[in-house]
Amino acid sequence: MTLPLDGIRVLDSTYVFALPYTGGLLADMGAEVIKVEGPGRPDVTRTGGYAGAFPEGEHGKDWWNRPSTYNLIHRGKRSLTLDMTDERGRELFKQLVSVSDVVMENFTPRVMRGWGIDYPSLRNIKPDLVMVSNTGYGHGDGPYSGYPAQATTQEATHGHCWITGYQDGPPAKAGASFVDFLSTWTALFAIGAALRYRNKTGQGQWVDMGMYQAGVLFTSEYIMDAIANGREGARIGNRHQTRAPQGCYRALGEDQWITLSVGDDEQWRSLCRLLGQQDLAQDQRFVDILARQRNHDELDEIITNWTSTVDKYELMHLMQRQSIPSGPVLTGKDVHFDPHYKSRGFLERVTYPPERDMGTRPFIGRPYKFSKSPLKVQGPSPTFGQHNETLLQDLLGVDDGAYRELVQDAVIATVPTTGEPSPKIHPEQALERGLIAAWDSDYKEQLGI
């Protein structure tokens, strides 16, 4: 055994970002991950606004297999389509459960019960099954348990918008779909733990996750401050409670930025040397952390006068050599050329078979390395229903006649029966509308793909 999940089969009946991404990461670890979609219910990472970009902006003949987000998340998986509203679809799903180790789903509890594929039902089919359910607010009878939810709006509800925002400004969001990823990794943790327990004791179990709960846990210190001291926290932008100066400063070039964080007087003296103003270290306005916090605005101006004339990478090296924590704001383009990301192999190149007409594309790998198990992206994402035949005929033994009927009745399909590609916007138009910062027409040459 060279990979942690060699020999583990995962039935991934989940949509959007959170658990589908868990599925991709499980595949990197050697699991056989089967993505299940309804013929009329293609994943939203294939359609609409969540899909990301198309290769060279072209929808191509099979647009549903080509979006970037779909391809990142579903790497290395197998694809099966099953209409769960048809009894045959549900029956085949249950047969697959009986030969799987893990089932992941994010349907509403009512739907799962109605289809007879909730945990108590599936446990009867596969007693040592590990099942993971992810919903917005978790199962149970709480006031929000039946509420619709999605990461963008949950970011407010679970407390993150309250603590995020420019200094003294209104609440804001940061990043994209933040809480989805907390669920991604929580599921990974829970699956590892539950599988180990299963191998130890022979017993499976049900993992019940609510994204809301994960988001709230990540603001624990603010909640403790409220419970113990009646304090509601504050938005402090890029500054720090106990370090100063800390911030994000303009660097040389358009929309280029450098961050730095000074934690003690020694780092402050080093920064003064770099600023070429050693006398500042003795200046009463900035002499200690308290003074620097009080006069932070003034200090920010002095720092910007320096940083705005120097390249962001050079700034990082200058400061890090003096043991001042510092790093440039890297864009989605920058990471492709950064020597550290390159050396770590964080972005992995996936080469598609010629018939996919997708070429070679680099994708985010994973943020952990195992010394003895070479984790890697195991292959490209599958096309819609690519493994219908293998899984249904070879694995489950569906005969030719029955298979043909499944195709005829659209219980399975290789083309989605609904959904549309996200509209094409030419990069120059996107630039003009301020939707992107820059566009390189020669990006393929630059990347060597």
Add this chain to the structure above:
Amino acid sequence: MSVGVFEGLKVLDLSEDIAGSFCARLLADYGADVLKLEPPGGAASRKMDPFFGDDPHPEKSLFNLVMNLNKKGATLNLEAATGRSLLKQLAQHVDVIIEAYRPGHLSQLGVGYQELSEINPELVMTSITPFGQDGPYSQYLGEEIVNYAMGMIMSISGVQGQEPLKHGGFQAQYEGGLNAAAATAMALFMQFNTGEGQHVDVSTTEVVASTMLATQTLYPFSGGTPVRRRPSGSMFGHPMPCADGWIIVQTGGGASWDDISEFFESPEMLEPRFSDQVQRAEHGEELDEIVLNNIRNRSKWELFPKAAQARMLFGLVQTPSELAECAQLESRDFYREIEHPVIGKIKVPAVLFNLSLTPYGQCAPAPTLGQHNQEIYVDGLGYSQQDLNRLRQLNVI
């Protein structure tokens, strides 16, 4: 200690920061026997805001408290040769070591993965650092803001014309801890099956970068570089002020545009200038005016259940004290009460997820400094009471 999915698993936690401590806490939450080893002066986390009653006492850091729930605690000075020999003795009997020192630090002291795995081949050692164990920046110093900047997330956060914005709090550190726990769980599954341990290397910057799906792929798919949003335009998908706070609304989900216009009691939203995504973006400011005008006198608490009824994707900006009193979280048994020897009884956020067969058990407070020295060194390793005193004198524990 709670009995759970990791019952019987033995873990040493050498970390002093948020990420490492959180990782080890998650293992402890689900039943592992976790021993926190701190320098005799206490881990750095004991100096972290906020403090109970605003008193910066080493046992009153609320951050330290929540990061170290359900652990035991002993002191150990790794800078002393005797301290390192104690660590080696302890390492023989554990499944996992969690550490967050600068890459190479423990090896220089002779207690890195290489040395410890020779004593204990089944050991899983998890290292959490800003940039990972290798690569040109591995010796560089990280801070929350640096992880965020280099993890791409700041490049799309905040608004154009102003500086990129970091997330509030210490999200990268929590995320790093959660990833480390997940990777550790997988390495432990493999250890159980093969009898082999290994070294797990987690980079917090890469953790942050892992959330940038659309941001990373745009360039190799179409040559574009994503950017922060424009300062004006539709506030859909962003906090909007109402009578008693802020709400957030996203189109999509089970609600049609008709439902949304009815919710905002604004028939003018059905006019052609708002008929689709492109039109609405074009007339964003007019749209905002209509919506903001409607919610100016409405309460977020009135709007939230109504939006759910309309199957809208809706959120309200909750404050920390609102979260502390949330009925939904109570229904999930999310908060637990602990009895801390210095702070007393206090409620803490605890449960990340539910497990049907091995649920989250009792919740114990973070250990006080050196609380379990006697149990670990005398009862466990067999040192005498006199030895213990001597070790204390020598600043080893």
